Amino acid sequence: MRPRIAIDAMGGDVGARVMVAGAALARHRHEGFQFLFVGDENEIKEALKSHPNLSAASEILHAEDVVSGDAKPSQALRGSKKTSMGMAVGAVKSGEVSAAVSAGNTGALMAISKLALRTMPGIDRPALAALLPTMKDSDVVMLDLGANAECDSRNLVQFSVMGAAYSRIMHGFEKPKVKLLNIGTEDGKGTGTLQVAAEALKNADGLAMNFQGFTEADKISTGEVDVIVTDGFSGNIALKALEGTARFVTDLLKRSFLSSLRSKIGFLISRPATELLKEHLDPNNHNGAVFLGLNGVVVKSHGSADEKGVANAVEVAARLVEDSILERISEDLNKISSLPPVELAGK
Numbered sequence: 001m002r003p004r005i006a007i008d009a010m011g012g013d014v015g016a017r018v019m020v021a022g023a024a025l026a027r028h029r030h031e032g033f034q035f036l037f038v039g040d041e042n043e044i045k046e047a048l049k050s051h052p053n054l055s056a057a058s059e060i061l062h063a064e065d066v067v068s069g070d071a072k073p074s075q076a077l078r079g080s081k082k083t084s085m086g087m088a089v090g091a092v093k094s095g096e097v098s099a100a101v102s103a104g105n106t107g108a109l110m111a112i113s114k115l116a117l118r119t120m121p122g123i124d125r126p127a128l129a130a131l132l133p134t135m136k137d138s139d140v141v142m143l144d145l146g147a148n149a150e151c152d153s154r155n156l157v158q159f160s161v162m163g164a165a166y167s168r169i170m171h172g173f174e175k176p177k178v179k180l181l182n183i184g185t186e187d188g189k190g191t192g193t194l195q196v197a198a199e200a201l202k203n204a205d206g207l208a209m210n211f212q213g214f215t216e217a218d219k220i221s222t223g224e225v226d227v228i229v230t231d232g233f234s235g236n237i238a239l240k241a242l243e244g245t246a247r248f249v250t251d252l253l254k255r256s257f258l259s260s261l262r263s264k265i266g267f268l269i270s271r272p273a274t275e276l277l278k279e280h281l282d283p284n285n286h287n288g289a290v291f292l293g294l295n296g297v298v299v300k301s302h303g304s305a306d307e308k309g310v311a312n313a314v315e316v317a318a319r320l321v322e323d324s325i326l327e328r329i330s331e332d333l334n335k336i337s338s339l340p341p342v343e344l345a346g347k
Helices: 016-029 041-048 073-078 084-096 105-117 153-171 194-201 232-257 259-283 309-320 325-336
Strands: 004-008 036-039 057-064 101-102 127-131 138-141 178-182 210-215 227-229 291-292 299-300
Touching: 004 084, 004 309, 016 036, 016 041, 016 309, 036 041, 036 084, 041 057, 057 232, 073 105, 084 105, 084 138, 084 299, 101 309, 105 291, 105 299, 127 153, 127 232, 138 153, 138 232, 153 178, 153 194, 153 227, 153 291, 153 309, 153 325, 178 194, 178 232, 194 210, 291 309, 299 309
Parallel strands: 004 036, 004 101, 036 057, 101 299, 138 227, 178 210, 178 227
Antiparallel strands: 127 138, 127 291, 291 299
16 A cells, blocks of 8 residues: 655644655655645645655645644644644545644644544553664654653553554564663552553563563663653653753763864764764654554654654654554554553552
Protein backbone atom coordinates (compact mmCIF):
# COMPACT_ATOMS: atom_id res chain seq x y z
CA MET A 1 0.00 0.00 0.00
CA ARG A 2 1.37 3.42 -1.00
CA PRO A 3 1.01 5.79 1.96
CA ARG A 4 -1.01 8.93 1.31
CA ILE A 5 -0.28 11.47 4.01
CA ALA A 6 -2.06 14.68 4.93
CA ILE A 7 0.33 17.53 5.71
CA ASP A 8 -0.83 20.45 7.84
CA ALA A 9 1.07 22.91 5.66
CA MET A 10 0.43 25.90 7.93
CA GLY A 11 1.73 24.40 11.17
CA GLY A 12 5.20 25.11 12.55
CA ASP A 13 7.34 28.21 12.80
CA VAL A 14 7.80 28.72 9.05
CA GLY A 15 4.73 27.14 7.50
CA ALA A 16 4.14 25.92 3.96
CA ARG A 17 7.64 26.43 2.57
CA VAL A 18 9.35 24.07 5.02
CA MET A 19 6.46 21.59 5.22
CA VAL A 20 6.39 21.22 1.42
CA ALA A 21 10.19 21.01 1.23
CA GLY A 22 10.18 18.27 3.87
CA ALA A 23 7.56 16.30 1.98
CA ALA A 24 9.60 16.69 -1.21
CA LEU A 25 12.69 15.32 0.53
CA ALA A 26 10.72 12.37 1.91
CA ARG A 27 9.33 11.58 -1.53
CA HIS A 28 12.81 11.81 -3.06
CA ARG A 29 13.77 8.96 -0.71
CA HIS A 30 10.48 7.07 -1.16
CA GLU A 31 8.91 7.54 -4.59
CA GLY A 32 5.63 5.92 -3.60
CA PHE A 33 4.62 8.60 -1.11
CA GLN A 34 1.49 10.63 -1.95
CA PHE A 35 0.43 13.85 -0.21
CA LEU A 36 -2.61 15.95 0.61
CA PHE A 37 -1.43 19.44 1.58
CA VAL A 38 -3.95 21.25 3.76
CA GLY A 39 -3.84 25.01 4.23
CA ASP A 40 -3.77 28.24 2.29
CA GLU A 41 -3.97 27.17 -1.37
CA ASN A 42 -1.95 30.09 -2.72
CA GLU A 43 0.90 29.60 -0.26
CA ILE A 44 1.04 25.86 -0.94
CA LYS A 45 1.05 26.37 -4.71
CA GLU A 46 3.85 28.90 -4.37
CA ALA A 47 5.89 26.47 -2.26
CA LEU A 48 5.30 23.65 -4.74
CA LYS A 49 6.88 25.69 -7.54
CA SER A 50 10.28 24.89 -6.04
CA HIS A 51 9.51 21.15 -6.13
CA PRO A 52 7.96 20.35 -9.54
CA ASN A 53 8.45 16.61 -9.10
CA LEU A 54 6.21 16.72 -6.02
CA SER A 55 3.21 18.30 -7.75
CA ALA A 56 2.18 15.13 -9.58
CA ALA A 57 2.02 13.25 -6.27
CA SER A 58 0.13 15.95 -4.40
CA GLU A 59 -3.31 17.46 -3.97
CA ILE A 60 -4.27 20.63 -2.15
CA LEU A 61 -7.17 21.05 0.26
CA HIS A 62 -7.78 24.71 1.02
CA ALA A 63 -8.29 25.66 4.66
CA GLU A 64 -9.57 29.06 5.71
CA ASP A 65 -7.96 29.19 9.12
CA VAL A 66 -4.92 28.09 11.16
CA VAL A 67 -4.61 26.92 14.78
CA SER A 68 -2.37 29.48 16.49
CA GLY A 69 0.58 28.37 18.58
CA ASP A 70 -0.95 29.79 21.77
CA ALA A 71 -4.49 28.52 21.20
CA LYS A 72 -6.01 26.51 24.02
CA PRO A 73 -7.25 23.02 23.08
CA SER A 74 -10.86 24.10 23.69
CA GLN A 75 -10.44 27.02 21.27
CA ALA A 76 -8.85 24.79 18.66
CA LEU A 77 -11.70 22.30 18.90
CA ARG A 78 -14.40 24.92 18.31
CA GLY A 79 -13.03 25.99 14.94
CA SER A 80 -11.30 22.76 13.92
CA LYS A 81 -13.47 22.07 10.86
CA LYS A 82 -12.07 25.16 9.13
CA THR A 83 -8.41 24.92 10.22
CA SER A 84 -5.59 23.22 8.37
CA MET A 85 -4.85 21.06 11.42
CA GLY A 86 -8.45 19.97 11.93
CA MET A 87 -9.00 19.24 8.25
CA ALA A 88 -5.77 17.21 8.02
CA VAL A 89 -6.87 15.02 10.93
CA GLY A 90 -10.38 14.87 9.46
CA ALA A 91 -8.91 13.39 6.28
CA VAL A 92 -7.52 10.53 8.39
CA LYS A 93 -10.93 9.97 9.94
CA SER A 94 -12.67 9.85 6.57
CA GLY A 95 -10.11 7.42 5.17
CA GLU A 96 -9.00 9.88 2.50
CA VAL A 97 -5.41 9.58 3.78
CA SER A 98 -3.45 7.03 5.80
CA ALA A 99 -1.90 9.46 8.29
CA ALA A 100 -1.51 13.13 9.17
CA VAL A 101 1.59 15.18 10.02
CA SER A 102 1.46 18.58 11.75
CA ALA A 103 4.07 20.88 13.27
CA GLY A 104 1.42 22.95 15.01
CA ASN A 105 0.22 23.37 18.59
CA THR A 106 0.73 20.04 20.42
CA GLY A 107 -2.17 20.38 22.86
CA ALA A 108 -4.53 21.39 20.08
CA LEU A 109 -3.39 18.53 17.86
CA MET A 110 -3.96 16.01 20.63
CA ALA A 111 -7.42 17.38 21.42
CA ILE A 112 -8.49 17.48 17.77
CA SER A 113 -7.08 14.01 17.06
CA LYS A 114 -8.65 12.43 20.11
CA LEU A 115 -12.08 13.89 19.36
CA ALA A 116 -11.99 12.99 15.66
CA LEU A 117 -10.37 9.56 15.80
CA ARG A 118 -11.26 8.34 19.31
CA THR A 119 -9.16 5.83 21.21
CA MET A 120 -8.68 2.24 20.11
CA PRO A 121 -10.68 -0.51 21.83
CA GLY A 122 -8.81 -1.48 24.99
CA ILE A 123 -7.01 1.88 25.26
CA ASP A 124 -8.21 4.35 27.88
CA ARG A 125 -5.98 7.25 26.86
CA PRO A 126 -3.64 7.97 23.95
CA ALA A 127 0.02 8.70 24.69
CA LEU A 128 2.65 10.87 23.05
CA ALA A 129 5.69 8.77 22.11
CA ALA A 130 9.00 9.79 20.57
CA LEU A 131 12.40 8.38 19.67
CA LEU A 132 15.26 9.79 21.78
CA PRO A 133 18.98 9.42 20.97
CA THR A 134 21.12 7.02 23.01
CA MET A 135 24.73 5.90 23.23
CA LYS A 136 23.83 2.85 21.15
CA ASP A 137 22.95 2.61 17.45
CA SER A 138 19.19 2.59 18.07
CA ASP A 139 17.05 5.27 19.72
CA VAL A 140 14.91 4.62 22.78
CA VAL A 141 11.12 4.90 22.58
CA MET A 142 9.76 6.98 25.45
CA LEU A 143 6.13 7.63 26.36
CA ASP A 144 4.08 9.40 27.63
CA LEU A 145 5.78 12.74 26.94
CA GLY A 146 2.99 15.06 28.00
CA ALA A 147 -0.42 13.94 26.81
CA ASN A 148 -1.54 12.71 30.26
CA ALA A 149 -0.26 14.46 33.39
CA GLU A 150 -1.82 11.82 35.66
CA CYS A 151 -1.91 8.11 34.84
CA ASP A 152 -3.10 5.00 36.64
CA SER A 153 -1.62 1.52 36.41
CA ARG A 154 -3.90 0.51 33.53
CA ASN A 155 -2.60 3.45 31.50
CA LEU A 156 1.02 2.45 32.12
CA VAL A 157 0.34 -1.14 31.06
CA GLN A 158 -1.37 0.07 27.89
CA PHE A 159 1.47 2.52 27.19
CA SER A 160 3.93 -0.38 27.51
CA VAL A 161 2.04 -2.39 24.91
CA MET A 162 1.89 0.59 22.53
CA GLY A 163 5.54 1.52 23.05
CA ALA A 164 6.69 -2.03 22.40
CA ALA A 165 4.69 -2.17 19.15
CA TYR A 166 6.22 1.14 18.07
CA SER A 167 9.73 -0.10 18.86
CA ARG A 168 9.20 -3.32 16.91
CA ILE A 169 8.25 -1.31 13.84
CA MET A 170 10.95 1.35 14.04
CA HIS A 171 13.83 -0.92 15.08
CA GLY A 172 12.77 -4.40 14.09
CA PHE A 173 13.13 -5.84 17.58
CA GLU A 174 11.18 -9.06 18.10
CA LYS A 175 10.77 -8.43 21.84
CA PRO A 176 11.85 -4.91 22.86
CA LYS A 177 13.20 -4.44 26.37
CA VAL A 178 10.62 -2.40 28.29
CA LYS A 179 11.05 -0.66 31.66
CA LEU A 180 8.98 1.72 33.78
CA LEU A 181 10.62 5.00 34.81
CA ASN A 182 11.06 5.09 38.57
CA ILE A 183 13.16 6.59 41.37
CA GLY A 184 15.03 3.32 41.81
CA THR A 185 15.43 -0.08 40.19
CA GLU A 186 14.53 -2.22 43.21
CA ASP A 187 11.16 -4.00 43.22
CA GLY A 188 9.93 -2.09 46.26
CA LYS A 189 10.66 1.38 44.88
CA GLY A 190 8.11 3.89 43.61
CA THR A 191 4.41 4.54 43.90
CA GLY A 192 1.60 2.04 44.19
CA THR A 193 0.67 2.84 40.59
CA LEU A 194 4.09 1.74 39.39
CA GLN A 195 4.06 -1.37 41.58
CA VAL A 196 0.69 -2.54 40.26
CA ALA A 197 1.64 -1.84 36.63
CA ALA A 198 4.92 -3.74 37.00
CA GLU A 199 3.16 -6.73 38.54
CA ALA A 200 0.61 -6.82 35.72
CA LEU A 201 3.32 -6.71 33.06
CA LYS A 202 5.33 -9.43 34.79
CA ASN A 203 2.30 -11.71 34.89
CA ALA A 204 1.06 -11.06 31.33
CA ASP A 205 1.69 -13.98 28.99
CA GLY A 206 2.51 -13.86 25.28
CA LEU A 207 3.30 -10.16 24.96
CA ALA A 208 5.81 -9.20 22.27
CA MET A 209 8.07 -7.48 24.78
CA ASN A 210 10.69 -8.29 27.39
CA PHE A 211 9.55 -6.45 30.52
CA GLN A 212 12.54 -5.82 32.79
CA GLY A 213 11.12 -3.83 35.70
CA PHE A 214 12.27 -0.32 36.55
CA THR A 215 14.87 2.15 35.29
CA GLU A 216 16.05 5.55 36.50
CA ALA A 217 16.25 8.81 34.55
CA ASP A 218 20.04 8.72 34.28
CA LYS A 219 19.74 5.54 32.17
CA ILE A 220 17.44 7.03 29.51
CA SER A 221 20.30 7.76 27.10
CA THR A 222 22.48 4.70 27.73
CA GLY A 223 20.67 2.46 25.26
CA GLU A 224 20.27 -0.29 27.84
CA VAL A 225 16.51 -0.37 27.31
CA ASP A 226 14.37 -0.08 24.16
CA VAL A 227 11.16 1.39 25.63
CA ILE A 228 10.76 3.60 28.70
CA VAL A 229 7.25 4.11 30.04
CA THR A 230 6.03 6.82 32.41
CA ASP A 231 3.20 9.28 33.01
CA GLY A 232 3.05 12.44 30.91
CA PHE A 233 4.04 14.72 33.78
CA SER A 234 7.30 12.92 34.53
CA GLY A 235 7.93 12.17 30.87
CA ASN A 236 7.68 15.79 29.79
CA ILE A 237 10.00 16.92 32.60
CA ALA A 238 12.53 14.24 31.64
CA LEU A 239 12.32 15.20 27.97
CA LYS A 240 12.87 18.91 28.66
CA ALA A 241 15.79 18.08 30.97
CA LEU A 242 17.41 15.97 28.24
CA GLU A 243 16.91 18.69 25.62
CA GLY A 244 18.31 21.33 27.96
CA THR A 245 21.34 19.19 28.79
CA ALA A 246 22.06 18.62 25.10
CA ARG A 247 21.98 22.38 24.46
CA PHE A 248 24.15 23.00 27.53
CA VAL A 249 26.81 20.53 26.37
CA THR A 250 26.94 21.86 22.80
CA ASP A 251 27.00 25.51 23.93
CA LEU A 252 29.70 24.75 26.51
CA LEU A 253 31.85 23.04 23.87
CA LYS A 254 31.40 25.97 21.51
CA ARG A 255 32.37 28.46 24.21
CA SER A 256 35.40 26.38 25.22
CA PHE A 257 36.67 26.09 21.66
CA LEU A 258 36.44 29.86 21.16
CA SER A 259 38.13 30.78 24.45
CA SER A 260 41.72 30.97 23.12
CA LEU A 261 43.90 30.45 20.06
CA ARG A 262 45.00 27.07 21.38
CA SER A 263 41.36 26.05 21.83
CA LYS A 264 40.56 27.12 18.27
CA ILE A 265 43.41 24.97 16.97
CA GLY A 266 42.11 22.11 19.12
CA PHE A 267 38.68 22.60 17.58
CA LEU A 268 40.08 22.24 14.06
CA ILE A 269 41.78 19.00 15.04
CA SER A 270 38.72 17.57 16.78
CA ARG A 271 36.18 18.90 14.27
CA PRO A 272 35.24 15.49 12.82
CA ALA A 273 34.33 14.29 16.33
CA THR A 274 32.34 17.42 17.18
CA GLU A 275 30.46 17.23 13.88
CA LEU A 276 29.56 13.62 14.68
CA LEU A 277 28.29 14.73 18.10
CA LYS A 278 26.28 17.54 16.52
CA GLU A 279 24.70 15.14 14.04
CA HIS A 280 23.82 12.64 16.77
CA LEU A 281 22.14 15.29 18.95
CA ASP A 282 20.40 17.11 16.10
CA PRO A 283 16.66 16.97 16.97
CA ASN A 284 15.79 16.92 13.26
CA ASN A 285 17.24 13.40 13.07
CA HIS A 286 14.79 12.22 15.74
CA ASN A 287 11.81 14.34 14.72
CA GLY A 288 8.32 12.86 14.68
CA ALA A 289 6.43 12.19 17.91
CA VAL A 290 3.40 9.90 17.60
CA PHE A 291 0.00 9.92 19.27
CA LEU A 292 -0.33 6.21 20.02
CA GLY A 293 -3.65 4.64 20.92
CA LEU A 294 -5.89 6.46 18.44
CA ASN A 295 -7.86 4.92 15.57
CA GLY A 296 -5.48 6.49 13.10
CA VAL A 297 -1.89 7.66 12.71
CA VAL A 298 -1.08 11.26 13.67
CA VAL A 299 2.53 12.46 13.89
CA LYS A 300 3.67 15.67 15.59
CA SER A 301 6.67 17.43 14.09
CA HIS A 302 8.73 19.99 16.02
CA GLY A 303 7.54 23.50 15.25
CA SER A 304 11.15 24.53 14.59
CA ALA A 305 11.99 21.51 12.42
CA ASP A 306 13.77 22.15 9.12
CA GLU A 307 13.02 20.23 5.92
CA LYS A 308 15.14 17.30 7.08
CA GLY A 309 13.15 17.11 10.31
CA VAL A 310 9.81 17.30 8.49
CA ALA A 311 10.95 14.56 6.10
CA ASN A 312 11.80 12.38 9.10
CA ALA A 313 8.33 12.95 10.60
CA VAL A 314 6.73 12.03 7.27
CA GLU A 315 8.79 8.85 7.09
CA VAL A 316 7.76 7.90 10.64
CA ALA A 317 4.10 8.30 9.69
CA ALA A 318 4.51 6.24 6.54
CA ARG A 319 6.34 3.45 8.31
CA LEU A 320 3.67 3.15 10.99
CA VAL A 321 1.03 2.83 8.28
CA GLU A 322 3.01 0.36 6.21
CA ASP A 323 3.75 -1.85 9.21
CA SER A 324 0.19 -1.72 10.59
CA ILE A 325 0.80 -0.14 14.00
CA LEU A 326 -2.89 -0.27 14.98
CA GLU A 327 -3.16 -4.01 14.31
CA ARG A 328 0.03 -4.72 16.24
CA ILE A 329 -1.24 -2.84 19.29
CA SER A 330 -4.61 -4.61 19.12
CA GLU A 331 -2.98 -8.03 18.95
CA ASP A 332 -0.98 -7.42 22.13
CA LEU A 333 -3.91 -5.89 23.99
CA ASN A 334 -5.88 -9.06 23.32
CA LYS A 335 -3.12 -11.11 24.94
CA ILE A 336 -3.47 -9.37 28.30
CA SER A 337 -6.00 -11.49 30.14
CA SER A 338 -6.24 -9.31 33.26
CA LEU A 339 -5.29 -5.72 33.94
CA PRO A 340 -5.03 -4.15 37.39
CA PRO A 341 -8.24 -2.45 38.56
CA VAL A 342 -8.07 1.31 38.35
CA GLU A 343 -8.96 1.64 42.01
CA LEU A 344 -5.69 -0.08 42.98
CA ALA A 345 -3.59 2.52 41.18
CA GLY A 346 -3.03 4.70 44.18
CA LYS A 347 -2.60 2.00 46.83
